[in-house]
Amino acid sequence: MSKKITVLGATGHIGTAIVHTLLKQGHQVTAVARPSARLDALAQAGATTKAGDAHDAPFLTDALRGADAAFLMIPPNVTSPNVLGFMDQIGEATAQAVRASGLKNAVHLSSIGADEAAGTGPVVGLHRQEARLNAIEGLNVVHLRPAYFMENLLANVGMIQHMGIAGSATKADAAFPMVATKDIAAKAAELLAADKLENHAVQYILGPRNYTLAEATTAIGQAIGRPELPYVAFSYEDAKKGMVGAGLSENQADLYDEMTRNINEGKSMANGPRDAASTTPTTVEEFAQTVFAPAFKAATA
Numbered sequence: 323m324s325k326k327i328t329v330l331g332a333t334g335h336i337g338t339a340i341v342h343t344l345l346k347q348g349h350q351v352t353a354v355a356r357p358s359a360r361l362d363a364l365a366q367a368g369a370t371t372k373a374g375d376a377h378d379a380p381f382l383t384d385a386l387r388g389a390d391a392a393f394l395m396i397p398p399n400v401t402s403p404n405v406l407g408f409m410d411q412i413g414e415a416t417a418q419a420v421r422a423s424g425l426k427n428a429v430h431l432s433s434i435g436a437d438e439a440a441g442t443g444p445v446v447g448l449h450r451q452e453a454r455l456n457a458i459e460g461l462n463v464v465h466l467r468p469a470y471f472m473e474n475l476l477a478n479v480g481m482i483q484h485m486g487i488a489g490s491a492t493k494a495d496a497a498f499p500m501v502a503t504k505d506i507a508a509k510a511a512e513l514l515a516a517d518k519l520e521n522h523a524v525q526y527i528l529g530p531r532n533y534t535l536a537e538a539t540t541a542i543g544q545a546i547g548r549p550e551l552p553y554v555a556f557s558y559e560d561a562k563k564g565m566v567g568a569g570l571s572e573n574q575a576d577l578y579d580e581m582t583r584n585i586n587e588g589k590s591m592a593n594g595p596r597d598a599a600s601t602t603p604t605t606v607e608e609f610a611q612t613v614f615a616p617a618f619k620a621a622t623a
């Protein structure tokens with residue numbers, strides 16, 4: 323049966339893939355993001371589009387009203403001087419809009435580590451958003467808790483080009499789950515189209531297995547024709563300088579620092595509960611061949 327489904331963050335990594343999947347299945351999709359050519363392309367593909375800002379609760383209410391289900395997410399804002407404050411503002415506006423629109427079914431993009439109230443960097447904002455949405459009477463909400471996105475590896479493109487290395491403050495031998503965003507989108511689309519959502523359920527999405535960044539760098543090196551590409555673990559201080567130099571706010575760099583320490587110490591961000599349902603197919607080798615290598619080639623051309 324065709325459903326009316328609203329997708330917030332519709333032009334992002336995950337949102338775009340959800341919109342295309344649901345359109346192919348014959349659903350009526352409303353795609354929401356700020357105005358852009360990427361949003362126009364979703365209209366061309368058959369979605370109804372609504373352009374506006376996620377701080378704007380009346381705008382979000384209008385986008386959610388009448389939907390059978392919605393994909394809810396808080397976008398990243400790496401230049402904010404107060405990242406958790408930004409997440410609280412958008413989280414509040416979203417919760418207000420869910421209440422005002424009478425939305426009954428939602429799939430919320432949260433994160434691994436969101437079970438904890440502190441010590442996980444930006445994921446603290448998603449812990450708070452899970453609680454906000456769980457408190458809404460009459461809303462069935464499922465929280466997706468994906469691991470580290472393989473797409474984060476694209477941040478290495480410039481470093482590989484200019485320095486011939488991939489690197490971060492994550493230890494070379496720290497293994498943790500990594501997932502391709504297309505696998506997250508597939509799970510989200512499946513739930514959005516489902517007849518019934520299990521209220522307050524949590525779904526971890528962890529990729530095929532845990533990887534180290536040294537392993538991911540080997541996969542990337544092979545995919546781009548540089549099999550000797552080294553992974554270099556930076557000091558926390560040097561990594562923070564690099565992030566701020568690349569344009570991130572001090573506050574965002576501090577939050578990433580906290581998250582990286584959590585992974586290096588084998589805490590919650592490195593330890594999602596792995597079972598058949600949380601294990602997804604795309605390997606880091608496939609990601610390196612199909613996503614990283616073309617992006618690297620385009621950036622080098």
Ligand SMILES: NC(=O)c1ccc[n+]([C@@H]2O[C@H](COP(=O)([O-])OP(=O)(O)OC[C@H]3O[C@@H](n4cnc5c(N)ncnc54)[C@H](OP(=O)(O)O)[C@@H]3O)[C@@H](O)[C@H]2O)c1
Nearest residue numbers: 331332333334335336355356375376396397433469470471
């Ligand atoms: N990276 C990770 O490893 C990881 C892991 C687990 C969870 N997460 C969570 O996943 C989320 C990021 O997902 P993603 O990669 O799909 O994000 P993304 O690709 O950056 O997409 C963000 C979407 O939100 C839209 N957007 C941004 N600012 C907006 C605003 N002010 N008002 C309305 N729309 C806005 C963007 O389009 P426009 O900019 O054109 O509006 C875009 O459609 C975050 O909540 C993050 O915490 C990330």
